[in-house]
Amino acid sequence: MARINGVSGDRTSERLISSMKQLLWERGYSATSPAAVQRLAKAGQGSMYHHFHSKARLALAAEQRMGEELKREVAERFTAASTTYEKIEAYLAPDEHVIRGCRLGRLIQDEEVAFNDELREPIAETYAWIQAQIVRVLTEGVTCGELSPDIDVDSLAVSILAIRQGAHVLARLRGSQEPFRQAGRGIAQLLALASPRNDSTQAAPASLAD
Template sequence: MAKRQDDARERLIEGTSQLLWERGYVGVSPAAILRRSGVGQGSMYHHFQGKADLVLAAERRSAELMQQELTAVLTAPGSALDRIAAYLLRERDALRGCRVGRLVADPEVVVSDELREPVRETFALLHRLLVRVIEEGRAAGEFAPALDAEETASTLAAVIQGGYALARAEQSVEPYERAVRGALALLRASAPDAG
């Protein structure tokens, strides 16, 4: 019995996570969650207090998975440029956008500190990891000493999130890919021996 309940809880979280990515908070109804997860209404209210509680669990799951991916890519062996390139070039669905970042476009999420927190935590981790890699790259002579790690980390995160917006606006991955290539070209140009 406990296994079936755990399975229903997991299916609710996964179904809600997928719907959030596709439709955002406003577009996710309890009926859609139940259809997507294949569980009954009783299971939903057995495990969660309501839509906001379930959405928060789904957000936390998506954020946790993304944080694991970011950590794996940005702490892997290799040069700083290689790790940043691996982050920028990792496989993504540019037309769907960021599973976590897309949530801040949703007015219901933006006004709720609790619903916004998993997104904030994920971007804070990304920023810390990028700053560390950029600082390591400067120390190793890969990047110019004057390259500001904090500002460059924010720029790289903005390239990805902005690239998603450009791709969605055009319904083409090309604007996203151009933004990524441009960011990498700027990093390579900042190398002390690039001039």
């Protein structure tokens, strides 16, 4: 398969999508110009506007690809781990890309994306899917007796989703994967206390246990 600038694909439209994906991750939507995408894809102006009606349509195609890729990566992390604890640890583990920030989460900060239903939708759909997967993993953990049945898995799933999202921001700010490792350790030590073995017979403090 042909490879230009690290962007693979023989067809021009594929190279345009790959290039847009890369630039959306690096710069976001507003800051990515059609000219920059064309340069990276080695495609002309006319070529881009032949395959895609507008910058927005090309970005939409790129977002859909990024969503699919992100879901596949998350699914792989969950299936590769065996216990509930390990699955959550795997979900929160950093990779070499986290310093760049989250490829999808960063886009929602962009006003042009946030206020455009078409451009916001693939992001919302992907996060909803990931959140549902975390809920599924935690629910299985309760079923298998790895987590206490008292745990509210829905709110815990949002916490875990938020931690990974927030860790991306901190990692980019510090230029280091360390915030990921710390945030992962921080939640993991609490999760260990949520094992049925650690259950207290006493009620939790009223102000927090709901």
